Amino acid sequence: MTKSSDWLARLPLAQGRPVLGVAVMLALAGTAFAVRWFADPMLPPGFPYVTFFPAVIITSFLFGVQIGSASAVICGALAWYFFIPPFRSFDLTIASAFALTFYVFVVATDILLVHWMQRANHRLAAERERNRALADTRELLFRELQHRVSNNLQVAAALLMLQKRRVTDGEARTALDEGARRLGVIGRISRQLYHVEGTTRGLRALLEPLCDDVVDASGKPVTITVTGDHDLAVTSDAAVPVALIVAEAVANSIEHGFAGREQGRIDIDLRREGSSIRIDVRDDGRGLPEGFDVAASGSLGLSIAAMLAEQLNGRFDLLPGQGATARLTVPA
Structure with missing residues (x-):
């Protein structure tokens, strides 16, 4: 007023x-x-x-x-x-x-x-x-809903970790670890996905804190930067899969690209190309082995990323070069 x-x-x-x-x-x-x-x-x-x-x-x-x-x-x-x-x-x-x-x-x-x-x-x-x-009440309810959804996912992740204690098989324990980690990532995404007004956040605003969380969870002193247009956005239905794919790409760079190293750098570049949005996750790690193929790699995280990209009518690729580049292309 x-x-x-x-x-x-x-x-x-x-x-x-x-x-x-x-x-x-x-x-x-x-x-x-x-x-x-x-x-x-x-x-x-x-x-x-x-x-x-x-x-x-x-x-x-x-x-x-x-x-x-x-x-x-x-x-x-x-x-x-x-x-x-x-x-x-x-x-x-x-x-x-x-x-x-x-x-x-x-x-x-x-x-x-x-x-x-x-x-x-x-x-x-x-x-x-x-x-x-009414606006104050809506904001309170909205934040409470986000908080509860995130908490429920965190509880589910904690239950998986409790179940892990009863499992002796190494592969099963690893699978439970990965499942708990992914649930935690989804919880963080849901907490940051929407503005109070109900509109979806821009990709950069969504990915910056998420990628920082993934790096913090790894415990490695990795430097990560996100560049691109602040107004670049995808639909609300596509935001969670896109964020999951980027989180998987960052986690893969930390786990495999920086294996045997204590530090590294990851650059994430967001840009519009015609009717598509391209997201490059580029690291300065050891790069890809000769003839690497995502489908034949046996990596569950990369397989999930490729499957989610296909569901979005997009494409997920790992490109060789100095280090490795994970590229996601989805319709704008």
């Missing part, structure tokens, strides 16, 4: 201090009378209310219909007694009756218009307050 609209919403003023309102009203009426008295020699006949109309309107605007009506009566009486012939008299003639009827019509219309405007402002202010309260 702007300062001007906030001030208008408080009108009429001095509602709890009627004495102040009456004092200002009398001052305005006295000023209007004084101006009319000194201007009388310069005015042609037929303008008895010329200075009193503004006083009534200002009083009604500032202090409401009751004090405005009192101002209208006082100003009308002053104009009738001093400026409507026969002067200094309340004698009612046809001319004075016509002038008074015109005055009553004008000031009544002005007071009613001011009153309706103030009532409309009060209703608008009350509606804004209700909307603000």
Whole structure:
């Protein structure tokens, strides 16, 4: 709410201090009378209310219909007694009756218009307050929902880790570890996926904290940067699979690209290419072995990434070079 609209919403003023309102009203009426008295020699006949109309309107605007009506009566009486012939008299003639009827019509219309405007402002202010309260409640519920979904996924991951304690087979324990890690990643994605307004976050805003979490979980001092357009985004249905694929690519770089190393660097580049979005996850690790094929690699994480990319009508590839580059291409 702007300062001007906030001030208008408080009108009429001095509602709890009627004495102040009456004092200002009398001052305005006295000023209007004084101006009319000194201007009388310069005015042609037929303008008895010329200075009193503004006083009534200002009083009604500032202090409401009751004090405005009192101002209208006082100003009308002053104009009738001093400026409507026969002067200094309340004698009612046809001319004075016509002038008074015109005055009553004008000031009544002005007071009613001011009153309706103030009532409309009060209703608008009350509606804004209700909307603000609803927005606060929606934000609270939205954050609570995100928190609960993330917590439920974390609980599921913790249950897998508990189950792991009862398993002695090495491959089964590894599978449970991977399942718990992926559930944790999905939980972090769901926590960061949406704005409070319900719109999906841009890819960069979604991937930066997620990739930092994956690096932190690895325990290695890996430097990771995400570059690209802040406004680049995919649909809400595609956001979770895309984030999972990128997280798998980062985890794969840390596990295999930096095997035997204590540190490394990963650069993630986001860009639009025609009707597609291309995401490159590039590391400075040891690179890919000769003739590497994702489908034949036997890596569950890479297989999941390729399957998710296919479901999005996209493509996931690992490209050789200095280090390795995981490239995801999906429809924009």
